[in-house]
Amino acid sequence: MTKTAWVFPGQGSQAIGMGADLYSLAAAQAKFQQAEQILGWSVPEICQNLDDKVSRTLYTQPCLYVIESILADLMRDRGEQPDLVAGHSLGEYVALYVAGVFDFESGLRLVKRRAELMDAASEGVMAALLGFDREQLEQQIAQTPDVVLANDNNAGQVVISGSIEAVDAILANVKAKRAVKLNVSGAFHSPLMAGAAAEFQEVLDQVEFRAARVPVLSNVDPTPATDAEVLKDRLNRQMTGSVRWREISLQMPEAGIERVVEVGPGKVLTGIIKRTCPTLALVNVSTLSELPTPAPVA
Missing domain, CATH: 3.40.366.10 (Malonyl-Coenzyme A Acyl Carrier Protein, domain 2)
Structure with a gap:
């Protein structure tokens, strides 16, 4: 079977x-x-x-x-x-x-x-990243308070979650093929x-x-x-x-x-x-x- x-x-x-x-x-x-x-x-x-x-x-x-x-x-x-x-x-x-x-x-x-x-x-936001440098992302998350890796879906697709300022900082400093904020009410996970x-x-x-x-x-x-x-x-x-x-x-x-x-x-x-x-x-x-x-x- x-x-x-x-x-x-x-x-x-x-x-x-x-x-x-x-x-x-x-x-x-x-x-x-x-x-x-x-x-x-x-x-x-x-x-x-x-x-x-x-x-x-x-x-x-x-x-x-x-x-x-x-x-x-x-x-x-x-x-x-x-x-x-x-x-x-x-x-x-x-x-x-x-x-x-x-x-x-x-x-x-x-x-x-x-x-x-x-x-x-109502606190915080989430954003999805596709096609990024994982090592760079992990370094940026480690250096940035109030943001975490919320969904580690596969090697090229993740979701980050945290305060608006922290998520914006990650999106500004990590190169990704695509990055988009999710339409959710808060910083889940x-x-x-x-x-x-x-x-x-x-x-x-x-x-x-x-x-x-x-x-x-x-x-x-x-x-x-x-x-x-x-x-x-x-x-x-x-x-x-x-x-x-x-x-x-x-x-x-x-x-x-x-x-x-x-x-x-x-x-x-x-x-x-x-x-x-x-x-x-x-x-x-x-x-x-x-x-x-x-x-x-x-």
Whole structure:
């Protein structure tokens, strides 16, 4: 059997109309209704809103969690199972759900609070850099207070996060093929999120974590783990810690993974992974039509 990892994208992969082909499925309808009771608003309505409400953090994170969870459930209904899971930022919550660490409702309640706190963040900015000198970037970050490497996606694509002045200083001093500030409310995955992280911990402490059924590679510590307390501690550090996706990608071949399935809208993660691990077979499941054929009944 080919060892397979499932990966789940985070904020930035959302799109107007995502999940539209799921609305008519009875199993999906049940999840959407459950989500509406928890959230107080409709995931399908937000995703179909032409004013791009789905790109506001408050809505983006719960919408991605719900749609990715439904797709993962449909995968499992068809006889598919991962040998390893990982998620990019928000996607880590879906990975933990799929690994059986908490149930759908508990995960969505965590994501709802996380989205509220991050949407309310107003301090700092984030910027993406593509095609840069890594050594120069790391030197500049080390010399500049109040800025960190927030997302280390692959060798040529990163996101920095910090105060406006610090991020501007990095952009002025590091040559890059492309550098762009992100349309987010605050400096996510940086120490500037410490206040929000402290509030979030109060909610996280109330959720019981179970041992994972399959190993999870966490954003802040990209080594396989199944222990409930370890996974909870890692998630607790995620809001202020860096997303170490390049290292997560490198861990997959080390763990014997040969195939990676990105479950969720878009092809962000497979595009990132391809550069780091070109030998891995990459598959995308973002719509019903991309789901695998159901396994034959014996």
